[in-house]
Amino acid sequence: MKNYIAILLLSSALVGCQSTSVEDASQAENFCTDSNWSEVGHKVAASGKSVRTFLKYQERCQQLPETAKEAYLDGYTAGIKEYCTFENGYKAGDTGKENPNACPLELRAQYDEGFKRGHKNLKDNKAEVKRLAELEEQRKATAKSDSQR
Amino acid sequence: MLKIIKNTVLSLSAITCFFSSMAAEASNSNLTVKLAKPTFVLPMFTGPYSEREASIAPEEYETAERLRGMLDADEKEAVLKELESFFDIELSPAMLSLKAQIYFSLAQYDKAEQTFLKVLSRKPQLVRVHRDLGQLYLLQEKPKLARHHFSEAVSYGSNEAIVHGQLAYLNLTLHGAFSAITSYQQAMALQPEEVQWQQGLLASLSQAKMYESAQALLSELIAKNPANKELWLNQAVLSLNMNDTRQALVSLEMAIMLGETDDGNIKTATQLHLQMHSYDRALVLIHQHLDKSVLDMDLLNEYLTWLNQVDMWQQAAKLLDGLESKVQTMKPQKQSIFYNHKAKIALKKKQDSKAGQYYTQALEKDPTNGDALIDYALYSADNKDYIKSELLYTRASVLPEKMKQALLGKAQLYLNMQDHSSALKTLQKAYQRFPDLHYLPEQIDIIQNIIRTKNKVSI
Numbered sequence: 307m308k309n310y311i312a313i314l315l316l317s318s319a320l321v322g323c324q325s326t327s328v329e330d331a332s333q334a335e336n337f338c339t340d341s342n343w344s345e346v347g348h349k350v351a352a353s354g355k356s357v358r359t360f361l362k363y364q365e366r367c368q369q370l371p372e373t374a375k376e377a378y379l380d381g382y383t384a385g386i387k388e389y390c391t392f393e394n395g396y397k398a399g400d401t402g403k404e405n406p407n408a409c410p411l412e413l414r415a416q417y418d419e420g421f422k423r424g425h426k427n428l429k430d431n432k433a434e435v436k437r438l439a440e441l442e443e444q445r446k447a448t449a450k451s452d453s454q455r
Numbered sequence: 456m457l458k459i460i461k462n463t464v465l466s467l468s469a470i471t472c473f474f475s476s477m478a479a480e481a482s483n484s485n486l487t488v489k490l491a492k493p494t495f496v497l498p499m500f501t502g503p504y505s506e507r508e509a510s511i512a513p514e515e516y517e518t519a520e521r522l523r524g525m526l527d528a529d530e531k532e533a534v535l536k537e538l539e540s541f542f543d544i545e546l547s548p549a550m551l552s553l554k555a556q557i558y559f560s561l562a563q564y565d566k567a568e569q570t571f572l573k574v575l576s577r578k579p580q581l582v583r584v585h586r587d588l589g590q591l592y593l594l595q596e597k598p599k600l601a602r603h604h605f606s607e608a609v610s611y612g613s614n615e616a617i618v619h620g621q622l623a624y625l626n627l628t629l630h631g632a633f634s635a636i637t638s639y640q641q642a643m644a645l646q647p648e649e650v651q652w653q654q655g656l657l658a659s660l661s662q663a664k665m666y667e668s669a670q671a672l673l674s675e676l677i678a679k680n681p682a683n684k685e686l687w688l689n690q691a692v693l694s695l696n697m698n699d700t701r702q703a704l705v706s707l708e709m710a711i712m713l714g715e716t717d718d719g720n721i722k723t724a725t726q727l728h729l730q731m732h733s734y735d736r737a738l739v740l741i742h743q744h745l746d747k748s749v750l751d752m753d754l755l756n757e758y759l760t761w762l763n764q765v766d767m768w769q770q771a772a773k774l775l776d777g778l779e780s781k782v783q784t785m786k787p788q789k790q791s792i793f794y795n796h797k798a799k800i801a802l803k804k805k806q807d808s809k810a811g812q813y814y815t816q817a818l819e820k821d822p823t824n825g826d827a828l829i830d831y832a833l834y835s836a837d838n839k840d841y842i843k844s845e846l847l848y849t850r851a852s853v854l855p856e857k858m859k860q861a862l863l864g865k866a867q868l869y870l871n872m873q874d875h876s877s878a879l880k881t882l883q884k885a886y887q888r889f890p891d892l893h894y895l896p897e898q899i900d901i902i903q904n905i906i907r908t909k910n911k912v913s914i
Contacts, residue, residue, distance in 0.1 A: 357542045357544050357545060358542070358545075360542075379542065379543070379544070382544065383543075383544050383576075386544060410544055410545075410547070410577065411510075411511075411512040411547040411548065412547075412548060412577055412578055414512075
């Protein structure tokens with residue numbers, strides 16, 4: 307009986323694995339054929355990724371709709387204009403991300419300036435934390451020596 | 456009314472646009488002087504930007520240098536292939552403009568347009584891109600779009616003569632002369648020797664009826680280029696506009712002396728000579744003109760009619776002498792015109808029977824020759840052959856262009872024959888058909904009175 311139960315559990319687990327991979331494939335197929343490529347382009351740009359991300363989609367999808375590339379690029383162009391701002395640059399720099407260098411030349415200056423300042427702020431914050439930590443260490447060390455006396 | 460028409464000439468070198476017909480009115484006769492229209496030559500692709508308003512990205516320097524070398528070696532396709540390997544958004548506006556220019560130079564106009572528009576969506580202040588896109592639209596015969604981009608180029612600070620000149624040209628064609636004058640002046644200020652701007656400004660000033668300014672400009676241009684026949688033709692047009700027929704004629708003669716051969720202009724010069732009673736010169740021009748060209752019966756007809764109007768029938772006879780063999784090869788309708796003139800000249804020479812023969816010949820060749828029908832009807836009436844005259848008028852009255860003349864002639868014939876009731880019917884018919892003959896009701900009243908009086912007397 308124990309054996310039977312074990313076989314049953316194993317087979318049901320295998321069935322579970324099988325259905326997951328079919329689902330993934332189906333989802334991937336849906337992504338390739340049913341996506342709103344303008345939105346995809348917009349999202350890619352909004353996350354500060356390179357326009358060349360599209361090439362990965364091309365690789366991944368056997369067949370893309372004819373209009374996918376144009377729609378993607380339209381969405382990306384609109385998205386990157388929204389993305390390449392001083393504020394987004396600052397956020398990226400302040401959170402320790404790398405500069406993706408995705409901004410077109412005419413928008414690059416403001417993003418880079420934000421990034422530079424954000425990065426400096428992060429660096430300053432880190433230095434401050436380090437200083438405070440060192441102070442804390444010093445305080446602890448002083449307290450310890452006082453108590454031993 | 457004087458009508459002056461300027462024609463357009465298509466330039467061969469590259470791309471040519473042209474001015475639409477321009478007309479001005481003056482004086483009281485129909486005279487036409489044809490001018491070569493101001494031409495407009497669009498420059499083609501001239502290579503990469505030597506000076507860029509838009510700078511390239513630092514990471515593009517190396518590529519840009521390499522592409523420059525390839526362009527110098529005229530490897531546009533290879534450059535394009537390399538630029539196409541990038542997504543447009545990855546290229547700086549300057550490099551993208553270069554890509555658009557190469558599409559333009561390779562006559563891939565749709566791609567060029569799309570790429571120029573992409574550049575402008577990213578950098579709307581790039582004056583060179585506005586200029587190039589304007590030229591592309593001119594080439595594609597989209598003048599409104601072209602005008603928009605030239606005006607954008609100017610408003611963003613472009614101070615190139617060609618941009619001002621193109622804007623002026625488009626304003627002239629789309630919005631009239633007044634909107635073109637300043638831009639032509641700007642273009643001329645930057646390139647004073649450029650013929651396109653001179654012609655354009657002259658045309659604009661003339662169209663705007665700013666004749667004094669146009670005359671001042673033209674006088675200056677003629678002083679610089681006295682052997683330019685187009686300038687003399689312009690002077691003729693301007694003089695006609697200013698009702699200075701003598702100056703117009705002098706200018707036309709200068710143009711003819713410098714080689715002007717346009718049929719219409721020779722005719723106008725001849726007509727002006729006839730108007731101004733310089734008949735000898737008129738005849739010389741007529742002879743030269745007729746000798747030079749394949750016999751054109753319409754032209755001959757015009758000349759003969761003018762000569763007849765000034766009672767120069769002997770000269771008209773000379774003109775016809777020797778043409779008969781040429782005429783025999785023409786279509787019957789054309790021969791009919793010739794014989795009608797022969798008939799008129801015979802009448803002047805008091806050769807009545809010959810005149811009758813020529814009229815008959817004219818109508819044999821073309822039974823619908825309205826002039827011959829009317830003339831022959833008059834001739835028949837003069838010779839008391841009323842029945843024939845009536846018949847000829849009746850035939851002429853079915854021709855729309857001769858109906859009025861035929862009905863009035865026929866009415867006159869009836870009056871001469873004392874056939875008042877037929878005259879009355881004919882005049883009533885004429886008035887019904889041509890109510891613009893405002894003097895007819897009075898005539899009709901008079902005839903009705905005569906008829907009433909006659910009836911009373913007979914009672």
